[in-house]
Amino acid sequence: MNAIIESVGLRRSYRGFDAVRGVDFTVARGELFALLGTNGAGKTSTLELLEGQAVPSGGTVRVLGRDPFRDRAAVRPRVGVMLQEGGFPAELTVLETVRMWAGCTSGARPAGEALELTRLSDRRTVRVKQLSGGERRRLDLTLALLGRPEVLFLDEPTTGLDAQSRRDTWELIRELKAQGTTVLLTTHYLEEAEQLADRLAIMHRGLIATTGRVADVVAERPSRISFDLPADRFLGELPPLAAMGVTRHETEGRTVRLETRELQRTATELLAWAHHAGVELRALDARSASLEEAFMEIARGLENEETR
Structure with missing residues (x-):
């Protein structure tokens, strides 16, 4: 260089x-x-x-x-x-x-x-x-x-x-x-x-x-997918999350949030399941990590290390 x-x-x-x-x-x-x-x-x-x-x-x-x-x-x-x-x-x-x-x-x-x-x-x-x-x-x-x-x-x-x-x-x-x-x-x-x-x-x-x-x-930070499940559906009905490439998940009421390092594969399998099950995933949002998220994660990690 x-x-x-x-x-x-x-x-x-x-x-x-x-x-x-x-x-x-x-x-x-x-x-x-x-x-x-x-x-x-x-x-x-x-x-x-x-x-x-x-x-x-x-x-x-x-x-x-x-x-x-x-x-x-x-x-x-x-x-x-x-x-x-x-x-x-x-x-x-x-x-x-x-x-x-x-x-x-x-x-x-x-x-x-x-x-x-x-x-x-x-x-x-x-x-x-x-x-x-x-x-x-x-x-x-x-x-x-x-x-x-x-x-x-x-x-x-x-x-x-x-x-x-x-x-x-x-x-x-x-x-x-x-x-x-x-x-x-x-x-x-x-x-x-x-x-x-x-x-x-x-x-x-x-x-x-x-x-x-x-x-x-x-790319070192995970991508995110979030959606709202209908009232008559449950998280356990989805295919095994790990098999879809999900590394972490959380729920808040009917809202499900997934983290993945394989955004395309996870999103494809999630949508395929929803299609075959006739489920509408409302408020669906899928996005790669942003620089802001990477920056904040790095800053928090460094602050945590210094307080130990």
């Missing part, structure tokens, strides 16, 4: 507190890698080291083959960074802010082109202080894209955006990735990671708990 971002044994400490405690991962060229975790997991601290904002307390980090802190002059022009909050002068207009930033950016796009990318063209004459929270996030993204970066760091890029703006931003990120941009993303929106990421890592208290392709992380 052609590693564009590489972290080996990465550590970061603040006055005796270890925020990052030995993190290893790589990101290939043109890949979108999502770094997930609960608040305080160490995501932003890790991102700041990758961006070259600080020197690691231990371990090494390379971006485009170089140390992003010591080789900042070589790395920074090829990298775009979107922080959690930009902090731009409130009295400047959107266009003035972009032009000011472009003056400090090597090979900057024209301001109009950059604003068009993030759909802020119609807000160009508005002062920054008058922008909504979502519009400020779009301005942050505009400035991160000014230099046509090879590597893009996005720290919570869609916080504060409405649903349509969030999906517009997803589409822009997909387009950048298709053009070869390498993206490292942190987000609290698990659907965002599920939609965009090629691979991900889930952090917990400064360590990576699990990493891999999104589909593989999700």
Whole structure:
């Protein structure tokens, strides 16, 4: 794998507190890698080291083959960074802010082109202080894209955006990735990671708990089927659950919930039984595990281990 971002044994400490405690991962060229975790997991601290904002307390980090802190002059022009909050002068207009930033950016796009990318063209004459929270996030993204970066760091890029703006931003990120941009993303929106990421890592208290392709992380968790049995039918009338691939089940009133790692087989056999028995399975719902379910299960497991 052609590693564009590489972290080996990465550590970061603040006055005796270890925020990052030995993190290893790589990101290939043109890949979108999502770094997930609960608040305080160490995501932003890790991102700041990758961006070259600080020197690691231990371990090494390379971006485009170089140390992003010591080789900042070589790395920074090829990298775009979107922080959690930009902090731009409130009295400047959107266009003035972009032009000011472009003056400090090597090979900057024209301001109009950059604003068009993030759909802020119609807000160009508005002062920054008058922008909504979502519009400020779009301005942050505009400035991160000014230099046509090879590597893009996005720290919570869609916080504060409405649903349509969030999906517009997803589409822009997909387009950048298709053009070869390498993206490292942190987000609290698990659907965002599920939609965009090629691979991900889930952090917990400064360590990576699990990493891999999104589909593989999700596939480790069982699928679910739920339905309501008619009042004159009982769970015992179904074929043996284990023979259908069911690994766990529970009932609540007339509602039956099944867990399986063979969703297609279990659903097929359940529906075949219902058809032949003339049973209507009301409120039938069958679905694969989601990234949110995988994330919550991992987080709960780690918390339980620490309290033992």
